[in-house]
Amino acid sequence: MDRMMQSIADKVKNQIRLSKEDGLYLYQSTDLLAIGELARFKKQAVSGANIFFNVNQHINLTNICTSRCKFCAFGVDADENASYVMTPQEAFEYGAAAVEYGITEFHIVSAMHPDMPFDYYLGIVRDLHQAFPQIHIQAFTAVEIFYFAQISGLSVRQVLQALQDAGLGSLPGGGAEILNDEIRSQLCPRKAMSQDWLDVHRTAHQLGMKTNCTMLFGHIESCEDRILHLLALRQLQDEEPGFQAFIPLPFLPENTGLAHLKRTSAVDDIKTLAISRLMLDNIDHIKAFWVMLGIDVAQLAFFFGADDIDGTVYEEKIMHAAGARTGKAISKEDIIALIKEAGCIPVERDTLYNVLKTY
Ligand code: SF4
Secondary structure (H helix, E strand, O other): OOHHHHHHHHHHHOOOOOOHHHHHHHHHOOOHHHHHHHHHHHHHHHHOOEEEEEOEEEEOOEOEOOOOOOOOOOOEOOOOOOOOEOOHHHHHHHHHHHHOOOOOEEEEOOOOOOOOOHHHHHHHHHHHHHHOOOOEEEEOOHHHHHHHHHHHOOOHHHHHHHHHHHOOOEEOOOOOOOOOHHHHHHHOOOOOOHHHHHHHHHHHHHOOOEEEEEEEEOOOOOHHHHHHHHHHHHHHHHHOOOEEEEEEEEOOOOOOOOOOOOOOOHHHHHHHHHHHHHHOOOOOEEEOOHHHHOHHHHHHHHHHOOOEEEEOOOOOOHHHHOOOOOOOOOOHHHHHHHHHHOOOEEEEEOOOOOEEEEO
16 A cells, blocks of 8 residues: 555544545545445445345436436437326326335436426425325436426525425435536536536525435546535535435446447446545445446445445336446345345335335
């Protein structure tokens, strides 16, 4: 171990916060096992041998999107063959059909539809919550919330309050991409910019809602952009806590406007997970989202700082449109088996990380 890595190790062991320079050094280092050991140490301090998962149903209401981000394979124009929009009744039935499988969460993420009014989304949340009050609704990225404010004329706070009154429990972490407006202007100029994204989460936290956060990496950003992104999340969590989990998402180029780029390597995926664990010392959970990482890398991630593998995800469309090679669902039994095989303890949680069952 060289001097810089030793100094970082000392900081981690003594719970001293890592700096931007530390993060950049970790990205430059090829000592993946040393980085992993430190990340595992941090993970053990927070979650012990536990690996969390939940049982949820993804509902993607529409794929018709005015934003057409370059990295997205999900959004389409209304006149394309693959376009769809669920009626409120279809959305309700889609969610209701999963209830018998023991789901504890409806996970609703969609696109920025040009015509559907805010009331459409509000009504779907209200209907699901009234029929299934025991099931947590985690819905709408900060980008969607920001868009709802634009189309309704309400403020972000009013939008969040209306959704909270209708039954929204928490926000997912999507739409953060890379919190750098120069990059956003190139990749997704029509949607919420960095500060808008952060402000939605700040407001949600002020309203008592938990949220998650993400980072889409492996496209046109640099390692410095990634570290600055992590620092922006860490700062918001210091100022207005409410993030439960951070989810690093490797960019999947297939069918996107950046299809000429290569998919990230397993080493980059694992290193980014580990560095996230080390830099985000104030966010408890680091999620290895198997849908994008693949099951094999997600399982390895348990040794590199991850303590969550997301859920059984009954059906997911967004990442699969971009060529996610995983199946669209994984059974609870399979999740439990792959966690145990890694020598960890499978813990079924609800959306807010209350323990439901340890296996
Ligand atoms: S990432 Fe979201 S906002 Fe961008 S095109 Fe895809 S669905 Fe639309």
